[in-house]
Amino acid sequence: MQILIITSAVCLLLSLAADKNKTLDGTMRGIKMFINMLPTLLTVLALVSIFLYLVPNDTILRYLGRHSGALGVAIAAVIGSVALIPGFIALPLAGILLHKGINYSVLAVFITTLMMVGVFTLPIEIKYFGKKAAVTRNILSFIGAVLIGILVGMFI
Amino acid sequence: MKPKKLLKDYFWTIIFAVFLAGSSVFAFEPGTKIYGNFYMFFVEMISFLPLMFILAGLFDVWVPKEKIEKHIGPESGLIGTFWVIVLATFQAGPLYGAFPVAYILSKKGASVRNIFIYLGAFSCIKIPMLAFEIGFVGLKFSILRSLISLPVFIIIGIIMEKIVEEDYKVNKV
Numbered sequence: 394m395q396i397l398i399i400t401s402a403v404c405l406l407l408s409l410a411a412d413k414n415k416t417l418d419g420t421m422r423g424i425k426m427f428i429n430m431l432p433t434l435l436t437v438l439a440l441v442s443i444f445l446y447l448v449p450n451d452t453i454l455r456y457l458g459r460h461s462g463a464l465g466v467a468i469a470a471v472i473g474s475v476a477l478i479p480g481f482i483a484l485p486l487a488g489i490l491l492h493k494g495i496n497y498s499v500l501a502v503f504i505t506t507l508m509m510v511g512v513f514t515l516p517i518e519i520k521y522f523g524k525k526a527a528v529t530r531n532i533l534s535f536i537g538a539v540l541i542g543i544l545v546g547m548f549i
Numbered sequence: 550m551k552p553k554k555l556l557k558d559y560f561w562t563i564i565f566a567v568f569l570a571g572s573s574v575f576a577f578e579p580g581t582k583i584y585g586n587f588y589m590f591f592v593e594m595i596s597f598l599p600l601m602f603i604l605a606g607l608f609d610v611w612v613p614k615e616k617i618e619k620h621i622g623p624e625s626g627l628i629g630t631f632w633v634i635v636l637a638t639f640q641a642g643p644l645y646g647a648f649p650v651a652y653i654l655s656k657k658g659a660s661v662r663n664i665f666i667y668l669g670a671f672s673c674i675k676i677p678m679l680a681f682e683i684g685f686v687g688l689k690f691s692i693l694r695s696l697i698s699l700p701v702f703i704i705i706g707i708i709m710e711k712i713v714e715e716d717y718k719v720n721k722v
Contacts, residue, residue: 396677397641401600408607415610423606426649427599429722432558434645438594439565442586446579479593479643480678488685500686501694508672509702514645520722521648526713530665533708534672537701544697549690 433517441477441513450478454486457503461496469499470539473506474531477513498546505538597642605649609656618658625660630703633663637670641678647671648722655719662710664719669702 408416453472460468478486487500510531511518518527556563569587572580621629633654640647651664659667674695682691 396639397597397600400639401604404604404607408611416607419607419610420603421606422609423603423649424599426605426652426722427602430602430649432562434594434598435559435562435565437645438587438590439561441590442583445586446583477590477643479590480681484678484681484685487682491686491690497690501690504682504686504694505673505698508644508678509669511644514643517645517648521652521719523720526709526717529712530668530705530709533705534669534702537705541694541697541701545690545694548693548697 430517430520433520437513437517444475444513450482450486453478454490457499458490458493458495461499465496465499466502466539466542469503469542470506470535473503473538474510474535475512476507477511478507480508483507496546497549498542500542501545502538502542505541506535509534509538593643598646601640601642601646602649605653608650609653612657614657616657617654621654621659621663623660625663629660629663630666630706633659633667634670634674634699637667638674638676640671640675644668644672648719652719652721656721660710661713661717662706664706665709666703666706669698669705673698673702 405416405420408419453476456468457465457472459465483504487504490500512531515527515531518530521527522530565587569580569584571577572584619625621633625632637647640650647668651667654667655661655664679691679695682694
């Protein structure tokens, strides 16, 4: 996160030094895009918060650790696709799972689907890319994530 | 913005806010727990997303279309793909933060293939995330997962290009 803040600050300052009006224009464009996105985003975050209450992280952990093999991979793929756990929480969780002896394939599938596939964020994605592209990207990423998991398990 | 449109846009947010406020007044436990979750997600979002949008806005006014078209456009080949992957790895945050950047890249003439490779690289091999992953899950696993992801999301980009129409553009939101 610090990297992003520093990068933004440096870009803003450089931009300001070069051209004040252009900077103002660019910043306003960015803020406008953000404000347009906000209602959908807040709805998505509300839905995810309710989902996380119904299915807490420890429940997710318990289900992930329970099975290995094809069933384990399938469960990890579904959970990873639906959940929207921020990386700074998901990766420590992944570390705990590993110490508990979770299968590497299951872990790779979980991490990859978590990052690549977003069922809850689909409304946002559809707004940007249209229904066809957004849905196709998620399906392909789901398949890709399972493939990545199987290969990681084979090579590790 | 017109009040009516505002009400329509924020309809579900308002319902949710009323639910949270009610929960806090009547000490309704599920409501307060959901608030806790929402707060966590909201803090995560608000601490990076506005910056991503401002960077996207600055990128929009400063970087000329010809440059993007030349380097990551339809004719850019493997080097173009290399550049979008480098760009993606230096970013942070959840995938929805990459969408505004994808919009700007598409507007400036990036190829469809490179847009989706950008999204793939953003989700699989961001450096800040990798650092976390190495710390918690281990170096070998992280490197192996990254190396295997690379061809997979490049292939996904190529398939996406075949599936969506040739004049495909990412929408402005």
